[in-house]
Amino acid sequence: MVVVGFLVDIQKVKLKEEQYGDNSIHMKYGYNNVDDDNNWWRDQKTNRYSNTSNHPHVGARHPNGTLGMVVDPSPSRLQPFDYTNDESYSGLIDPALLCPNNLNESDSSSLRIEGEGGHKGLLKIRQGILKSRKQIADADDTNGTSGKKKKQKSKILCMIYTVHLKTEDGTFDNANVRAQSATWGRQCDGFIAASNFTDHSIGAIDLPHKGEEVYGNMWQKLRSMWAYLYDNYMDEYDYFYIGGDDIYVVVDNLRAYVGSEEVTRLEEGYIDEFTKRLGKKNSESDMLKPRPLIFGVPMLKNGHPFPSGGPGYTVNRAGLKLLGEVGLPTFLPNATDSREDVFIGSFFSGQNVILTNTQDLSGAFRYWGSAETGFNYIGVSQIRPAKLKATLGIADIPFGLGSISENQIGFHLKDDWDWLKRFNHSLSELIYRYHAVLDNWCEEGDDDGV
DSSP: OOOOSOOSOHHHHHHHOOOOOOOOOOOOOOOOOSSOGGGGEESOOOSSSSOOSSTTSSOEEOTTSOEEEEEOOOGGGSOOOOTTOGGGGTTTOOHHHHSOOSOOTTOGGGSOTTOHHHHHHHHHHHHHHHHHHHHHHHHTOTTOTTOSOOOOOOOEEEEEEOOOEEOTTSOEEOHHHHHHHHTGGGGSSEEEEEESSOBGGGTEEEOOOSSOSSGGGHHHHHHHHHHHHHHHTTTTOSEEEEEETTEEEOHHHHHHHHTSHHHHHHHTTOOOHHHHHHSOTTOHHHHOSSOOOEESOEEEETTEEEEOSSSOEEEEHHHHHHIIIIIHHHSSTTOOOSOHHHHHHHHHHHTTOOOBOOBOTTSOBSBOSOHHHHHTOSSOOTTOHHHHHHHHOOOOOOOGGGGSOTTOOEEEGGGGHHHHHHTTOOHHHHHHHHHHHHTTTTOOOOTTOO
8 A cells, every 4th residue: 555654753652652461351340231132242253354362353342251242233222212201301301401492591401502503503404404315315216206326325334432430329321322322323324332331222332442441542442443343344334433422423414425426426536625635646545446435524633634533534435444454453553542533544644545525515514513613613623724725725614604514414512511511411411402403303493594
């Protein structure tokens, strides 16, 4: 493979590398026996990688402590949230927060916890979801009335990185993943939460990785996640979305985007503006069909783009194949570092796979912050738009509501953390509320003129 420059200061990183021993023996935490464990794992691991005794290929751990669990990622194992039944709300979200009726500024329990600007943004995206669903339905036109050749629907596997914490009663739970799996996670074709504990009702698996379970070791956690996807699911799914337990994903918009003519052209070899500026012509990666692709909102490191990990990012099957065959064995295998998104972007850029520009026709990015953050955007952002324009030639990002794409795919809800804490609310409550608006659970009209 062609290597383009020295994209990450690898020498500095190598100084921080630490060789850990096999940490496959962990404390046995037990299992929240909400489902028969045997219903949701497969008997055999694939033989794509011969040495499964070492990281990052050891696989998931069964509740009895043995390694090698290959989970069935079907969303049918996920426990749904029944918003029509008040009993389902218990301990999860106050019904007045999920669907506020009488808004009262003095009563935080009746506020729209997504913010008033965020609410306008979500209503805009809800209109985009309707268009995406129509696009998906038209592509699935089995009668051929559209006159276009039917394209096979892409299968999407969504994977979240997280950790389970011990509760007061001695069990383990994760409120954010419980909310994600019960809402947008069920819309993916497969959903897995990589954690330190197995709970099939929320899609969580105990997936060991090299080193400690700390933020500063995120790179090793992500290596094990990518290896798990590569070893077991690469042939079953077309696109792989990875993010944290503080994101919300609009799966309909993602499905419409990866099924669009724009993405089809990219996989067939079309070179977009980012690659024209930074890529090396006639490289081996350009010869691959389909081409490896990676989607996200760009940030820059040493002049090359990487996908900001905040709202998550997406890799196609060809990209996962490249990462599994070349990246995992050779690229910083022993590094201990939190910058997994920087490293992923650096690896792909080094293989001449440049991050795709995911702006829509208006200039808004499909991967962005929270809806409230987008509504308040006035040109200042951690992605440094002016530098992106100078380096990558991005279109100007509109201000305010215009910065929110109706085709938005990924939200970074952690942006709203300070606001939520101010009113004693949680990220999990915000996830339920986003879904209530976007899936129209509350039958809220476009009362803000959106």
